[in-house]
Amino acid sequence: DAGVIQSPRHEVTEMGQEVTLRCKPISGHNSLFWYRQTMMRGLELLIYFNNNVPIDDSGMPEDRFSAKMPNASFSTLKIQPSEPRDSAVYFCASSPSGSVHEQYFGPGTRLTVT
Amino acid sequence: AQSVAQPEDQVNVAEGNPLTVKCTYSVSGNPYLFWYVQYPNRGLQFLLKYITGDNLVKGSYGFEAEFNKSQTSFHLKKPSALVSDSALYFCAVRDGTGYQKVTFGTGTKLQVIP
Numbered sequence: 001d002a003g004v005i006q007s008p009r010h011e012v013t014e015m016g017q018e019v020t021l022r023c024k025p026i027s028g029h030n031s032l033f034w035y036r037q038t039m040m041r042g043l044e045l046l047i048y049f050n051n052n053v054p055i056d057d058s059g060m061p062e063d064r065f066s067a068k069m070p071n072a073s074f075s076t077l078k079i080q081p082s083e084p085r086d087s088a089v090y091f092c093a094s095s096p097s098g099s100v101h102e103q104y105f106g107p108g109t110r111l112t113v114t
Numbered sequence: 115a116q117s118v119a120q121p122e123d124q125v126n127v128a129e130g131n132p133l134t135v136k137c138t139y140s141v142s143g144n145p146y147l148f149w150y151v152q153y154p155n156r157g158l159q160f161l162l163k164y165i166t167g168d169n170l171v172k173g174s175y176g177f178e179a180e181f182n183k184s185q186t187s188f189h190l191k192k193p194s195a196l197v198s199d200s201a202l203y204f205c206a207v208r209d210g211t212g213y214q215k216v217t218f219g220t221g222t223k224l225q226v227i228p
Contacts, residue, residue, distance in 0.1 A: 042220045105157030
């Protein structure tokens, strides 16, 4: 298996622009998680899906952030409009359903908003 | 609410010496505990987990962790540190109720000195 795939790996954009991050989870995994990592705030859970349904989006910082999972093999995280404080590394992770399972992380997307 | 504490931002150890990275947790039900490692510019990688059973759990790369219920701790250990073990280590917890959300600690940077 190729593991969790994220694209793009790096994104540089100007403030006010729309940014879309993409994730392909491991085949067969029912749960998908979006995280943000910064030096100041560490690793933050933004949202997670189970069987394509958003279960907990309490970590989404504000309405500028939205996430979708139209099918079991694809998810997007969109920021519109982007701001410099959104600069971070965004990780997608997937796991089988159930609390006993560990998560498998993608390589991350490094977002820079200027 | 569940929480994880990693009291040390950084741990320095000489190559060949034993290492310990500390983690304490708080959870309402039975804890499911995880350790992950992050190398520079990479996503988190699963090392080991405690679900139930033996308090000493063995994982990847020679790491092990000891679950101590009375002290609510899950310290990561390795008998002999390698320079290649230098990385950022995260402890994580979720309770056993089936709720999927996992809470990560703030991370501990391990520096193994040659």
